Amino acid sequence: MSALQGAFRRELIGLGGVVERNAYLVKRYVWWEIAWFAWSVANTLTIVFIAKGIEAAGGRLDVNRQTVILLIGAVIWAYLSAVFEILTETVAWERWEGTIEYTFMAPLARPTHLFGMGIFAVLYGLFRTLLLFGLVALFFDLSFPGANFTGAFLILLVASISFIGIGMMTAVLPLISPEKGTQLGFIAQGTLLVVSGVYYSVDILPGWMQALSTVSPATYALEGIRAAILDGASVASLWGDLWPLIVIGAASIPLGLYVFHRGEVYAKRHGKLKRSG
Amino acid sequence: MNAVHVSDLRKEFVRRDGPGLRLRGRRVPALRDVSFDMERGECVAILGQNGSGKSTLVRLLATLLLHDGGSAEVFGHDVVREARAVRRLVNRVSVEASFFKRMSSAENLAYAARFYGLTARDTKNLIPEILGRVGFPAERRGEPMQNLSRGMQQKVALARALLTSPVLLLLDEPTTGLDPRSKLEVQKFIRQVRTQHDATILLCTHDMDEAAGLADRVGILDEGRLVCLETVEVILATYEAETLEQAFFAATGRPFDDEQEEKEDA
Numbered sequence: 001m002s003a004l005q006g007a008f009r010r011e012l013i014g015l016g017g018v019v020e021r022n023a024y025l026v027k028r029y030v031w032w033e034i035a036w037f038a039w040s041v042a043n044t045l046t047i048v049f050i051a052k053g054i055e056a057a058g059g060r061l062d063v064n065r066q067t068v069i070l071l072i073g074a075v076i077w078a079y080l081s082a083v084f085e086i087l088t089e090t091v092a093w094e095r096w097e098g099t100i101e102y103t104f105m106a107p108l109a110r111p112t113h114l115f116g117m118g119i120f121a122v123l124y125g126l127f128r129t130l131l132l133f134g135l136v137a138l139f140f141d142l143s144f145p146g147a148n149f150t151g152a153f154l155i156l157l158v159a160s161i162s163f164i165g166i167g168m169m170t171a172v173l174p175l176i177s178p179e180k181g182t183q184l185g186f187i188a189q190g191t192l193l194v195v196s197g198v199y200y201s202v203d204i205l206p207g208w209m210q211a212l213s214t215v216s217p218a219t220y221a222l223e224g225i226r227a228a229i230l231d232g233a234s235v236a237s238l239w240g241d242l243w244p245l246i247v248i249g250a251a252s253i254p255l256g257l258y259v260f261h262r263g264e265v266y267a268k269r270h271g272k273l274k275r276s277g
Numbered sequence: 278m279n280a281v282h283v284s285d286l287r288k289e290f291v292r293r294d295g296p297g298l299r300l301r302g303r304r305v306p307a308l309r310d311v312s313f314d315m316e317r318g319e320c321v322a323i324l325g326q327n328g329s330g331k332s333t334l335v336r337l338l339a340t341l342l343l344h345d346g347g348s349a350e351v352f353g354h355d356v357v358r359e360a361r362a363v364r365r366l367v368n369r370v371s372v373e374a375s376f377f378k379r380m381s382s383a384e385n386l387a388y389a390a391r392f393y394g395l396t397a398r399d400t401k402n403l404i405p406e407i408l409g410r411v412g413f414p415a416e417r418r419g420e421p422m423q424n425l426s427r428g429m430q431q432k433v434a435l436a437r438a439l440l441t442s443p444v445l446l447l448l449d450e451p452t453t454g455l456d457p458r459s460k461l462e463v464q465k466f467i468r469q470v471r472t473q474h475d476a477t478i479l480l481c482t483h484d485m486d487e488a489a490g491l492a493d494r495v496g497i498l499d500e501g502r503l504v505c506l507e508t509v510e511v512i513l514a515t516y517e518a519e520t521l522e523q524a525f526f527a528a529t530g531r532p533f534d535d536e537q538e539e540k541e542d543a
Contacts, residue, residue: 009394010393010394013391013394013395013396014391014392014394016391017387017388017390017391017392018391020387020388020391021377021380021384021388021391024377024380024384024388025377025379025380028377028379028380028421029379097375097376097377097378098373098374098375098376099375099376099377101336101339101341101369101371101375102369102375102389102437103392104341105339105340105341105364105367105368105369106364106389106392106393107361107364107365107392107393108392109361265343268340268341268342268343269342269343270290270291271290271333271336271342273341273342274336274341
């Protein structure tokens with residue numbers, strides 16, 4: 001085995017180790033996982049019932065369509081939040097546990113470490129989302145005539161790349177500021193929630209918010225998935241949402257790695273790479 | 278080639294103080310032109326009070342900090358320019374055991390091992406073997422770390438460090454806070470590591486007996502300055518002292534238990 005192959009093998013083993021560790025943590029916090037999932041189901045139901053509530057109050061709307069729009073918004077946001085939060089916690093959790101110095105002094109390339117977190121986040125998020133979608137759909141008599149689930153899944157996967165990149169950028173915040181970093185990550189996530197049209201069309205937003213929505217990958221993910229499921233849009237006709245996701249993904253991953261690298265250098269220079277709590 | 282070569286190493290931290298948001302930064306030196314060498318297989322103990330710069334030195338050698346001046350090399354690799362190469366050679370045990378508390382010892386070790394390129398097949402037998410060597414009971418391997426005593430956790434920390442076969446082992450107060458029995462067990466294990474492994478050990482401690490008992494040479498680090506680094510006999514002779522405590526007083530002008538405040542910016 002050449003030195004290059006050996007190095008590549010070590011990185012792959014390390015990447016697997018990051019995924020493995022997160023799987024251990026899910027297993028060890030299984031009751032919290034169940035509690036969070038139950039909360040997600042309850043939260044999603046309260047949102048999706050809004051469509052029926054408007055009808056009951058005398059509003060006129062296509063209840064099935066509006067219910068699916070809300071269901072997609074809530075479920076996809078739950079998925080993107082899971083991906084985003086797992087990436088954001090890359091540093092915060094290790095700092096809290098006190099393992100941060102051991103992880104950062106290990107001979108693993110930082111991109112491998114971050115991609116390991118990203119891969120776990122996507123696998124975990126997909127599993128949780130499919131379960132959430134299936135469970136919540138049981139409460140409603142929904143029909144999906146002609147839905148293109150393959151196209152919706154493709155959009156979700158491509159959008160995940162962008163969210164991994166943005167997650168890398170927010171993961172650096174607790175590295176730079178142990179006290180305020182995690183809070184800033186929540187603010188970034190909240191901003192995406194407001195401007196991305198999770199429960200409404202972005203057209204109703206003020207102009208400056210619409211401008212922000214054009215750089216949010218969640219905007220295109222939600223539009224594309226709704227078009228695929230509600231209107232049965234083919235992969236070709238989803239291109240309008242796919243290409244911005246590809247562009248944002250292609251830019252956000254290298255940018256995320258660069259921002260994280262700069263944050264790590266800053267933390268090492270200022271002695272911030274250590275445990276707290 | 279020296280195992281460790283440190284030359285005029287300098288590190289400062291910015292401490293911010295002041296009321297509310299009006300924080301002012303002032304630079305506080307943590308290491309001031311520290312120079313020393315370590316031979317392969319040697320054990321060097323660095324004695325110093327809290328805030329003397331011991332942990333900063335360890336963290337610089339572990340590539341967790343960037344220095345402000347001078348240089349440090351581990352087996353010829355610069356700790357800044359060749360950090361990845363250094364990381365493959367170094368491991369560390371610190372005063373806090375630092376584990377994922379809900380995960381078991383076996384799971385924590387498996388996670389650490391993957392980062393050093395060890396597969397599940399590699400660690401299947403290695404982890405039980407190494408935990409056995411540090412005296413960790415086999416029946417407790419599956420228990421969450423939070424259920425274990427500090428002494429037990431520190432044994433797992435030693436096992437984690439040895440799992441990756443480091444040629445430079447950085448021990449940053451590994452016995453601080455342990456009960457006397459656990460302390461003796463950890464010290465016994467450090468002696469074993471010295472005799473059975475090809476490991477160079479840098480031990481930072483405030484325990485003078487530990488330093489004298491384990492190390493070939495002892496250094497005194499005071500307010501970021503390495504005052505001396507010699508064998509215990511030479512130190513005692515130089516300062517005309519009968520104990521290391523007296524030698525510390527003679528070298529620094531302060532008794533050893535006169536603690537300094539922590540210098541690193543939190």
